[in-house]
Amino acid sequence: MTIDQRTEAGADGRTVNGLERALDVLLLFSRSGVTNLGVSEIGRELGVSKAVVHRILTTLCGRRLVTVDEGSRRYVLGPAALALGRAFLDRVDVRQLAREPLRRLSEQTKETSTLSIRVRDLRVYLDQVTPARDVKMEVQIGAAFPLHAGSSSKVFLAYLPSAEREAYLASGPLPALTDHTLIDASHLRDELRLIRERGYAVSFGERQAGAGSLAAPVLDHEGKPVAVISVCGPVERIRGRIDELAKPLLVETAELSARLGFEG
Template sequence: MAVNSTAGRKPATPSDNAGTEAAARVADVLLLFTGGPRYLGVSTISRELDLSKAVVYRILQSLVSREVLATDPGVAGYRLGPAAVALGASALRRFDARVAATPVLRRLREETGETTTLSGLVGDERVYLDQFESPREIKMTVELGRRFPLHAGSSGKVILASLPEDRREAVLHRELPALTEHTITTAERLREALAEVARDGVAVSLGERQPGAGSVAAPLFGPDGDVHGSISICGPQYRFTPEAVGRYRDLVREAAAEIRQSWAWLQEPGGR
């Protein structure tokens, strides 16, 4: 017998829909601050989201009043405020993948002498969630919390290669901007590269996302079997010789498998 899941619910009213739309606008405004410059102004946000300046201004003032956004004297624009920082820190503390990855990535840094990173999949982009910096004087560091496209760099490509075909193709049908002269910008070439990444389980980048940077990454699968992010070893490109890359391939692949196992244990009853 079919069960009517809507039984007993009140039908949506115009005020309900308006409230949902308003909440979506606020969320869209906040998400802009994760992928752009530190400061954003009313005009930029209005243009990016196709909203009137009056609407954007009201949203910004509401967020400032709650310290989710803030302004600085002498600077035009808004930035993330202390409440947003607190929310982000709280989310990271509760993210099981980060808990599972921390000891593994620290050890991987000691084994390689290079910076190790954790990236998370956010929509059809990725963000760096954590890094463990190389102890060397010349090293690579990453910007935590900033969104990056999936088609450029090893951390993004290895996620893209692991996505279901429909999601992967949706990304490939969009514009693929060149971040450096080595970025793959055509869907056909990228498909070939991703097929090789999927077979190998590891992606390598030599200056694809950032000039002079080398990296080797492996996908991070969750206990549900879906890809949720990636881990990488990264550093100056000149140190990523064929011999080093060959060694890092095995290390990063083994580290990702260890993190996945620890992540699954954390989600079991009594695992924490």
């Protein structure tokens, strides 16, 4: 190997290593509950010096993948990272497949219909269709919530393999998003068993005060939930319509699951 070849190989090695570290920094922001990070915190998490972290953050800031709050000197995801996330969401096939079922469901129930996907221990809103009425629910596309809070989240948790479900329940104190969030592991196990038995979950103010919802899974050919569809609205409207809303919800999720190869 010539001197030039050794130099080129070394440069490539440093470039790949630097890229991996930069990606590791970005992935830290995907952890549950993380909205901002400091240089020292990133260094501890990744086991690298603050000087290295600062160089990485300077590069990421230059590409608008992260931005810094000049007052606190803490970093948050920047507009370029959010654009990448939205581009990913826009290209998920299930979103296109579910668009018409969501429209039909909202039209039939006169309530908001939503589509969610799972990202590790979080449930993320992917799409929604809202009804033409004055008082209605609207969700924030891209917003993420823990797997025990709300009907859509509980569906994902209910259909996880038992080992993964138990690991989540045993991972530590579960945060309460409202006064009605189920955080007791024993009560949650009973609730999740009921969800699997009847095929859908209900929530009355568990994720958001005043909001009610029903949710059911969209299953793939292996019987795994690739997405969850919900019907949601003000809790006082939803509470008295459980059976009425469950029927079209289960019809739409069953048809969509069949299109994905589920034969149950």
